[in-house]
Amino acid sequence: MAIPATMKAIVVEEFGKPMVLKNVPVPSPGYGQVLVKVITSGVCHTDLHVRDGDWHVKPTLPIIPGHEGAGVVVKLGEGVTTLKIGDRVGHAWLHDSCGGCDYCLSGWETVCGDQHQTGFAANGCFAEYTVAEANYVGRIPDNVSFAQASPLLCAGVTTYKALKETEAKAGQWVAILGACGGLGHVGCQYAQVMGLKVCAIDFGEDKRCYALDGLKCDAYVDVKGKSSQEVVEAVKAACDGVGPHGSIILAPKPEAFRQGLDMLRPMGFAVGVSLPPGEFPVDIFTLILQRKTLRGSIVGTRKDLNESLILAAGGKITCTVEERKMEDINQIFDDMVHGKIKGRCVLRIAPDP
CATH class of the missing domain: 3.40.50.720 (NAD(P)-binding Rossmann-like Domain)
Known part of the structure; x- marks a missing residue:
């Protein structure tokens, strides 16, 4: 799959201001990372906090929000052996953690004191491509569509x-x-x-x-x-x-x-x-x-993430989804603030492969 030099991305450049859709360089995966072509990305209320910077901790700007990115692996970084090109994966809120503290070693990486969050501490999924840590992505079952998978990566x-x-x-x-x-x-x-x-x-x-x-x-x-x-x-x-x-x-x-x-x-x-x-x-x-x-309770561990996706593959979990375009992002946030969204808005970033 040919990977372009630049991509469209939604960027927070200033807190409390409309986000900007612009062309930025496509990132390259480092050691233990993968490059994911994003097909759909859910829009979460947390993304609104990222835009407004109204938490006691704030992201460093500029930042690409989004932590419900469903897509396919298109490039492997050095050292990746657990994934292959074409795998269907989800880039969720937990970007990575230290891996060596008592919490990480006991399966509670969500409370690790040295963790990073997708779309908050690291660039996220409101973009055509995103870099994810190979050990932290979710595996999307073949019978779960990308649009349905996106909300499961956080809300689910x-x-x-x-x-x-x-x-x-x-x-x-x-x-x-x-x-x-x-x-x-x-x-x-x-x-x-x-x-x-x-x-x-x-x-x-x-x-x-x-x-x-x-x-x-x-x-x-x-x-x-x-x-x-x-x-x-x-x-x-x-x-x-x-x-x-x-x-x-x-x-x-x-x-x-x-x-x-x-x-x-x-x-x-x-x-x-x-x-x-x-x-x-x-x-x-x-x-x-x-x-x-x-x-x-804060999101879920990697085990919880994959369990929730497997349960969805049974056909008993259906997300109420409204697909929108990347260009609609500021209107989506306005609708979110005024309680006009039923279920989950999902950005359609690329056609299903």
């Missing part, structure tokens, strides 16, 4: 891992706060594949049919017009009258964290995923006396 593995972190078992209840969004709609499906009963929580009665009929959830709670206490009571009523065994907090609001903890039955696990600014109060008495657990 993140919710799959969070479900595992609830420690809920088949037949038990999980509540998903933000169930109809880009992450939530995939999480609802993974939960069902895992044999869990799902209480979907979102904003607006217009999402009830999507949650119950489209996503096949077992219950739906509309938070619109309800106080936090009313949301908690409604979820408890839907989940055997005592609450879910686990909750996943995807809604980017501090009050959702308190709700996710309060709605649990005794010995339940609340798993935080979203990253809103601020704090929230914890009812210490209930936390202790009912032996509840609150924990965070």
